[in-house]
Every structure is written in C-alpha cells, then in structure tokens.
Amino acid sequence: MAAVTKEQVGGFLARQGILVAFAVFMVGFTLANQRFVDPDNILGVIRSSAILGVMALGVTFVVISGNLDLSVGSMMSFSTIVVLDLHDKIGPALAIPAMFAMTLCLGAFIGFLVGYLKLNSLIVTLGMLSAIHGLTLTYSGGQNMDIADKEGTWFDFFGQGSALGIPVPILIFVLLAAVLGVVLSKTPFGRKVYAVGGNGTAATFSGIRRARVVFTCYLISAFCVATAGLLQASRSLGSQNTVGQGLELEVLAAVILGGASLLGGSGTIFKTVIGVLILGFIQNGLLLVGLQFYVQYVVTWIIIILAVWLDIAAKRGKLWSPIA
Amino acid sequence: MKIRNLLAATTAATALAGAAFAAGHETMKIGITQNNVGVDSYQTTYEKAFIAAADANDAVETVVLDAGGDVARQIAQMEDLIQQEVDAIIIWPTNGEAVIPAVRKAYQAGIPVIVTNSNIAEPGFDFVKSFSGPDNITQGARSAEIMCDKFKDMGIENEAKVVHITGQPGYTTAIERAKGFNDRLPEVCPNVEQIDQQPGDWNREKSQKVMEAFLVKYDDIDGVYAGDDNMGVGALNAAKAAGREGIIFVGATNFAVGYEAMERGEYWGSIYQSPVDDAEAALQTAIDVLKGEEVPFLNYFDTPKITQDNMSEFTKPVF
Numbered sequence: 001m002a003a004v005t006k007e008q009v010g011g012f013l014a015r016q017g018i019l020v021a022f023a024v025f026m027v028g029f030t031l032a033n034q035r036f037v038d039p040d041n042i043l044g045v046i047r048s049s050a051i052l053g054v055m056a057l058g059v060t061f062v063v064i065s066g067n068l069d070l071s072v073g074s075m076m077s078f079s080t081i082v083v084l085d086l087h088d089k090i091g092p093a094l095a096i097p098a099m100f101a102m103t104l105c106l107g108a109f110i111g112f113l114v115g116y117l118k119l120n121s122l123i124v125t126l127g128m129l130s131a132i133h134g135l136t137l138t139y140s141g142g143q144n145m146d147i148a149d150k151e152g153t154w155f156d157f158f159g160q161g162s163a164l165g166i167p168v169p170i171l172i173f174v175l176l177a178a179v180l181g182v183v184l185s186k187t188p189f190g191r192k193v194y195a196v197g198g199n200g201t202a203a204t205f206s207g208i209r210r211a212r213v214v215f216t217c218y219l220i221s222a223f224c225v226a227t228a229g230l231l232q233a234s235r236s237l238g239s240q241n242t243v244g245q246g247l248e249l250e251v252l253a254a255v256i257l258g259g260a261s262l263l264g265g266s267g268t269i270f271k272t273v274i275g276v277l278i279l280g281f282i283q284n285g286l287l288l289v290g291l292q293f294y295v296q297y298v299v300t301w302i303i304i305i306l307a308v309w310l311d312i313a314a315k316r317g318k319l320w321s322p323i324a
Numbered sequence: 325m326k327i328r329n330l331l332a333a334t335t336a337a338t339a340l341a342g343a344a345f346a347a348g349h350e351t352m353k354i355g356i357t358q359n360n361v362g363v364d365s366y367q368t369t370y371e372k373a374f375i376a377a378a379d380a381n382d383a384v385e386t387v388v389l390d391a392g393g394d395v396a397r398q399i400a401q402m403e404d405l406i407q408q409e410v411d412a413i414i415i416w417p418t419n420g421e422a423v424i425p426a427v428r429k430a431y432q433a434g435i436p437v438i439v440t441n442s443n444i445a446e447p448g449f450d451f452v453k454s455f456s457g458p459d460n461i462t463q464g465a466r467s468a469e470i471m472c473d474k475f476k477d478m479g480i481e482n483e484a485k486v487v488h489i490t491g492q493p494g495y496t497t498a499i500e501r502a503k504g505f506n507d508r509l510p511e512v513c514p515n516v517e518q519i520d521q522q523p524g525d526w527n528r529e530k531s532q533k534v535m536e537a538f539l540v541k542y543d544d545i546d547g548v549y550a551g552d553d554n555m556g557v558g559a560l561n562a563a564k565a566a567g568r569e570g571i572i573f574v575g576a577t578n579f580a581v582g583y584e585a586m587e588r589g590e591y592w593g594s595i596y597q598s599p600v601d602d603a604e605a606a607l608q609t610a611i612d613v614l615k616g617e618e619v620p621f622l623n624y625f626d627t628p629k630i631t632q633d634n635m636s637e638f639t640k641p642v643f
Contacts, residue, residue: 041540048533142362287537
C-alpha cells in the first residue's frame with residue numbers, strides 16, 4: 001500500500017473520473033436492490049444498451065471532429081423500417097446490405113453538406129432529422145412494418161441470438177467498439193479527427209484535408225446507425241416508424257457523459273462506452289428501485305449532472321473551482 | 325301574430341333544410357382536420373376509411389385536411405374551413421387545449437363541430453356538438469375484466485400478481501385507460517395484487533426494457549396489462565427471451581401483431597378498436613347532426629373485448 005502515493009491516486013482519478021462516478025452508481029443501486037447485480041440483469045441491461053451504444057460510437061467520431069449529428073434517431077428508424085420491409089421482399093441476405101447501402105447514402109449526403117459545402121452541422125442534421133422522418137413515412141406509407149413469418153427466419157440472430165453464451169448485440173457492440181477504438185486512437189486517420197476538431201485551421205495548415213475527414217466521420221456514423229437499425233429490427237422483428245425518435249439526444253448525452261467536448265477535439269471510444277452504460281444502468285436501476293416514473297425523469301437528470309460534476313471534480317482534484 | 329308567423333316560417337325552413345339533406349337534394353359539405361396522418365397505421369387507416377365512407381355516400385362532399393401534428397396548422401385549417409362555409413367540421417385535436425379558440429370560432433360562425441377520436445378539454449365542451457370516439461375508461465375496465473376472468477378460469481384469482489405498462493405519461497388516452505383498469509380490477513378481482521406500474525410510452529422497445537426490469541425484480545408475475553398491443557407485444561418478447569412462461573398478457577387497441585400473438589396462443593386478449601369504425605362513426609355523427617337528429621354529447625362507438633376464445637369473430641386488424 002505504501003507504494004501507492006497520493007499523487008498516483010489523484011492522477012488516476014483525474015484521468016478516470018467518469019469510471020469513479022460509474023462505480024459509485026453501481027454500488028448505490030446494488031444497495032437499493034440486490035437483484036441489480038444479478039448476472040442476468042447486467043447482461044440484459046448491456047444488451048438493451050447495445051443499440052444506443054452502437055449509435056454513440058459513430059457519433060463520438062462526429063463530435064470529436066467538432067460537429068454534431070442530430071439525425072441519428074430518425075436515421076435509425078429509417079434503417080429499421082427499410083430492412084424489415086426488404087426482408088419480406090428480397091430476403092434477409094440481400095436486405096441487410098441494401099439497407100446498409102441506403103443508410104450510408106444518407107450519411108454521405110450529410111457528410112457532403114457539412115464537410116465539403118461547410119454548412120453548419122447543427123442546422124444540417126436538425127433538418128435531416130425531420131427530412132429522414134418524412135422519408136421513412138413516405139417509404140412505409142405510415143404503416144407499422146412487421147416480418148410476416150417470425151418463426152421461420154434466421155434474421156432474429158442479430159438481436160435475439162447468442163454466441164458463446166453472450167447475446168449477439170453485446171458481441172457486435174464490443175467488437176465495433178474495439179475496432180473503432182483502435183481506429184480513433186492508433187491510426188493516422190484517428191489523429192486527423194482530433195486535429196480537425198481541436199483546431200481546424202491548424203489542421204488545414206498541416207496538410208490535413210478537413211472536408212474528407214468530416215465526410216468520413218459521417219460515413220462512420222451512418223454505418224453505426226445502420227448496425228443499430230439491424231439490431232433493433234432483429235430484436236423485435238417489427239417496428240413503428242418512430243422507433244428511433246428522441247434517441248439522438250440520448251446518444252449525445254452518452255457521448256458528452258463520456259467526456260467528449262461539444263467543441264470537438266476530445267473524447268474517447270472507451271469513455272463513450274462508459275457513458276452509454278451509465279445511462280443504461282440508471283434507467284434499469286430506477287425501475288428496479290421502483291421510483292414513481294414522474295420522479296424518474298428528474299432523478300435521471302440529477303444523476304447525469306452528478307456524473308459530469310464528479311468527472312470534472314476529479315480532473316481538477318477539487319470538488320469546486322476556487323476561481324469562479 | 326307576426327312573431328308567431330316568423331317562428332313558424334323559420335321552423336318550416338329548418339325542417340325543409342333537414343328534409344333536403346335527408347332526401348339528398350342538396351349535398352352536405354363536411355370538413356375534417358386530422359391530427360397526424362401517416363405517423364402511425366391507425367391514423368393512416370382512419371383517413372382511408374373516412375374517405376371511402378364519404379365517397380360511398382352521394383349526399384356528402386368532404387374537405388379532408390391533415391394538421392401533421394402541428395397545432396398552429398390545425399388552427400389555420402379550422403379557419404380555412406370556416407371561410408369555405410362548410411356545413412360541419414370534424415376535428416381530431418392535435419392538442420385538447422390549444423384548439424379551443426378555433427373551435428369557438430366555428431361555433432360562433434354557426435358551424436357545428438364534431439370532435440373525433442380524442443376529446444378536447446372540458447372548457448371547450450360548450451362549443452362542440454358531439455364527441456365521437458372510443459371510451460378509454462371502459463376499455464381499461466374491460467381489460468381488467470378480461471384479465472380477471474382468465475385468472476378465475478385458471479383458479480388463481482386469489483393470489484395472482486399483475487404488472488401494468490401504461491402509455492405515454494400525460495396523454496389522455498394513457499391516463500383514462502390506466503384509470504379504467506386500476507379502478508375496475510379491485511372490483512372484479514379484489515385479491516389480485518397490482519405490484520408495479522411503469523410507462524412504456526406507446527413504444528414496443530421501451531416496453532420490452534420495462535418488462536425486462538420487472539422480470540428481474542419479481543419472481544412471480546401472473547399477468548401483464550399494457551395500454552396497447554404494441555407495448556403488450558414488447559412485454560411478451562421480454563418474457564419469451566427470459567423463458568418465463570404462463571404469464572397472461574392483456575392489451576388494448578388490438579394490433580395485427582397482438583392478433584398474431586393471440587393466434588399463436590402467447591397473448592390472451594385485448595380490446596378491438598377499429599379505425600374504420602372510428603372514422604365511420606365520426607362521419608355518421610356529423611351527418612346525424614346536420615339532419616337535425618338527436619345525438620348524444622359523448623357518442624362512443626363500441627370497442628368489444630377480444631380474447632383467444634372469440635377472436636375468430638373478428639378480422640385481423642390492418643395496422
């Protein structure tokens with residue numbers, strides 16, 4: 001014990017404040033209800049967080065590059081509806097790549113507007129939020145989409161299956177997080193994303209092609225959204241047109257909770273994953289504690305603020321800043 | 325004398341006008357402003373059924389509008405319809421409070437207003453001829469009866485435990501159905517205990533998450549009541565994934581997915597609410613009002629119980 005100095009503890013807290021916050025909540029919920037730490041419950045929460053989580057991975061890239069993506073919720077509804085519809089028309093083996101292609105087109109369009117035309121990402125993606133919603137409704141004619149033969153399809157594998165005893169959505173989430181984590185932290189492209197978000201002008205003068213980096217970030221985001229749509233569709237084998245509605249804010253909350261700066265230039269995939277898990281476990285924990293749901297909205301918000309505060313406090317080593 | 329003559333003349337004229345409508349010499353022009361067509365299958369089907377019913381009736385001419393969920397647009401549409409001097413206006417309120425001034429304007433212009441599907445707030449009742457739609461409190465109560473009857477069949481009406489997944493907090497339909505269920509269940513099955521109630525926000529995925537938490541929290545769940553079948557099927561999916569069998573699922577607003585789950589024997593019952601009946605009832609109410617017939621202020625169309633036992637009497641919902 002003597003080997004661990006106060007400075008080392010302080011340094012760890014400063015780097016991993018959000019992990020500390022996460023641990024605090026986990027202990028708190030466990031004390032409130034023992035079943036919270038039941039392995040089935042833990043797996044269940046991670047599984048249902050996987051959809052949000054996969055989307056948050058892509059948005060992390062966009063946010064670090066200094067932009068926003070508010071269209072992911074309605075884009076996810078679009079992917080879900082499209083893949084369910086095509087499943088019955090051309091079969092799952094073709095429907096999945098077709099859906100990915102269509103979703104990537106949407107991502108490319110946004111990437112073009114924000115990256116090459118340099119339009120404000122807030123305006124572009126806010127517009128796309130409702131434009132894609134309209135597109136989805138036009139596509140489906142407003143009808144709920146359901147797979148006709150729910151028993152005789154292998155399509156449920158992605159959302160309901162499991163491999164090695166672990167639900168497939170978790171495997172996909174972990175795999176994608178690992179790959180994108182490496183891309184962001186270990187590759188030249190990843191460094192360019194930080195550079196563009198941190199100081200765009202400096203990045204340009206260093207010979208980085210900003211437009212291409214931003215464009216690629218939106219493609220990654222669209223790819224993640226398509227994956228989330230696949231998980232969602234496969235999980236319930238049917239969907240209403242508004243399935244992703246409001247998720248854009250939850251995704252953004254998870255990313256920010258993970259410590260990514262809305263101004264760009266900072267954040268990591270690992271911390272986004274922690275942010276996603278905190279949101280998932282808060283929702284589940286409050287249900288298990290059995291608080292009345294009107295109160296839950298308020299408590300969720302308080303916990304998020306608390307987490308952000310713990311994170312900041314750990315970074316500066318004090319609970320409050322002496323300099324206002 | 326003069327006044328009496330005038331009165332008589334007016335009465336005769338009114339009667340004539342009514343007779344003219346009835347005989348089909350003159351067409352009735354009925355305008356409708358809907359809430360948000362296309363946002364869900366129920367509203368989409370409603371609009372199709374409304375137009376079909378109006379087309380089938382030679383005495384009716386319609387102006388069909390949709391507010392796209394936007395209160396301001398709906399108010400503008402009400403004003404348009406008043407300007408066009410339609411004979412009656414049917415409104416599916418985007419917001420029960422905010423549309424009241426527009427409804428009053430129509431009332432002042434002498435145009436009868438019929439509210440369809442979900443009612444406007446009480447301060448506006450004076451300006452409305454009739455409300456045509458489902459009775460959500462009765463629907464909730466009937467769901468409680470379906471649940472209780474099934475428990476009695478199974479012989480567990482003295483120990484059964486129920487969880488309840490409601491619609492979006494703050495929505496009239498969600499509040500009324502929950503109230504109907506919560507009030508009726510203790511009357512018919514006093515020993516059945518409702519152990520938890522949480523919102524599923526009319527969303528299948530959200531409902532599945534809520535049910536997953538319930539399954540972790542409670543070892544013993546005998547029945548689930550969901551505010552509509554969409555959420556009910558979400559809860560059913562959660563129970564199936566967790567391998568928990570023998571739970572009785574009862575919903576409301578029978579959806580195609582709910583109907584199919586009933587066919588598979590996994591889902592016990594629901595309330596049959598047809599958007600076609602809803603649309604036809606609204607049009608008929610407007611026609612009756614224009615013909616001068618007596619129409620009750622709350623003109624509910626029937627939404628019967630549907631269970632695995634009697635589902636063959638119903639066609640599969642189209643939404």
